[in-house]
Amino acid sequence: MNITIESSKLVKPTYNNGNAPSTNHHVRLSVFDKVTYNIHDGAAIHAFNPPTRSNSDIEKGLSKVLSEYREWAGRLGEDEEGNSIIFLNDQGVRFVEATSDCKLRNVLPSKPTKEIQSLYPSLDGVQELLQVQLTRFACGSLVVAITFHHQIADGQATGNFLAAWGLSTRDLPIDSIPPCTRSTLFQPRDPPLIQYDHHKIEYMNNIYSKDTTISNNESNEEEIVIQKVHFTNEFINKLRAKASTGVPKHFSRFEVILAHLWRVITKARGLDNHETTQIRISVNGRRRMDPKVPNEYFGNLVLWAFPRSKVKDLINRPLRYAAELIHDEVAKVNDMYFRSFIDFASSDIIKKEGLVSTAVMNKTILSPDLEVDSWLTFRYFDMDFGSGSPYYFMPTYYATEGMLFILPSGDGSIDAFVPLLNDSLDTFNMCCYLSTS
Incomplete structure (x- = not known):
């Protein structure tokens, strides 16, 4: 599969009326974030028939939706007490534009193979928590592929984000604003009650x-x-x-x-x-x-x-x-x-x-x-x-x-x-x- 990278940039959140929040805040990872896979890898590819929206429109939609999903544009780190956190610093997500001189139907396999890895942004030394690659094919088809860090979101949350990105690109209101409860929702009971053995399970x-x-x-x-x-x-x-x-x-x-x-x-x-x-x-x-x-x-x-x-x-x-x-x-x-x-x-x-x-x-x-x-x-x-x-x-x-x-x-x-x-x-x-x- 012949893929040419045309550009690679960081996309940062865009806020209504310029009311950007502080970039000095952070949120702690929850116990569920910390117990999941601590890796950054590819998620899925989405193929769209022509005609499709321009890369510029899709990029603008991404910038807008990141104002509601700020964690993606942040970075992982630790606070002064050694707790794992996400810095809400709006440093951005990686946005890669690529092209291919092939027709998509001639090169897209029916099942995952090594070849589809060229449709994803590189994972070498990646700092961004979310990466996006848009690949345009000679037939006008578009493939969108993302990589993400698993400690930021599970499949349900990632699916919600992708749906919201589509709405934002179409200038429609996001139908499900994510509540900002990651670091407060899952508090231990007082006193704690450990009813199951979690050794060798989680x-x-x-x-x-x-x-x-x-x-x-x-x-x-x-x-x-x-x-x-x-x-x-x-x-x-x-x-x-x-x-x-x-x-x-x-x-x-x-x-x-x-x-x-x-x-x-x-x-x-x-x-x-x-x-x-x-x-x-x-x-x-x-x-x-x-x-x-x-x-x-x-x-x-x-x-x-x-x-x-x-x-x-x-x-x-x-x-x-x-x-x-x-x-x-x-x-x-x-x-x-x-x-x-x-x-x-x-x-x-x-x-x-x-x-x-x-x-x-x-x-x-x-x-x-x-x-x-x-x-x-x-x-x-x-x-x-x-x-x-x-x-x-x-x-x-x-x-x-x-x-x-x-x-x-x-x-x-x-x-x-x-x-x-x-x-x-x-x-x-x-x-x-x-x-x-």
Whole structure:
């Protein structure tokens, strides 16, 4: 893919009537910000059919929306007490303009590959918390790709921001102003009440975080292929009916698709029957906490559920077994669990025991385990700069075996992006579309 960088600049917030706030303020990271992945990487690419708004219009829209999402234009650091903070200094986000002499349909792959990395701004020595690259193709199509620091926002918050950026570019009012509650909303109880063991769930001893039994090397990466699988509404309904027989309430679309993929991937891996396999599932706390946290909350509010099973049980028992495991473990991550985590993460236990987050990416191969990010409810398709929603949307290239992404694909259908080792592909492809698997 031949990409030429035309310009690279910083875009800073623009405030109405010139009423700019102080740039000497900062906000502390919440306990949820600090426990998530401390990395900066690519998020997704959005492809738009022509005609599209000019780069200048999109840049102006970005500048305006940053006045409501100031954290993106800030920088990470520490205060005098050593607390992790975001300096609200309005230093700006990176805005890259690029072109290609190709037609997009001739070069855009149907699934993430190394080639799409050229559509993203470089991550070398990046200080900005958000980066944007606009790539114009010979056919008039536009690709917008972003990179961001995960400690600033989770998927829900990022989707809200992208939708607001579209509204701002169209000179429309933002429909969901994010409340400025990051550093005040999640206070520990007095006295604290730690009702669950958060060791080896959200936190681990620092010595385990350095475990690189399977190193992130080039040879492993070359053996990994990302499969894109499309599940039609009809197929999903068959799975739901099959898994939900005898159950008072049908399992959700997400639960049955993930249960199905868990079983198929486990078969394809050829794991020993007595091994244990688990899934790390991101759980959004906004609707689970009491009182509920507004969907507009900007920051991170995610913990994880970990359904586990012996391989022999997962494969030999009905689909309902896997769906129930997923449903029950996610249900346990409720208000009590979130409150217990806040009390634990706010205590001196973290420093005293030298604990660090379990949210690390230090392996190329997750087998026998999986990790899944579901974007089924996020507003990524609401990013409309004036010519409609993106006609194509795809996650970035993660060469990590077992790291799944599940996305909506229109008409109730679902796309899943599944990184696998080459020697697992034949079995996976043979079983993936069998509703009886």
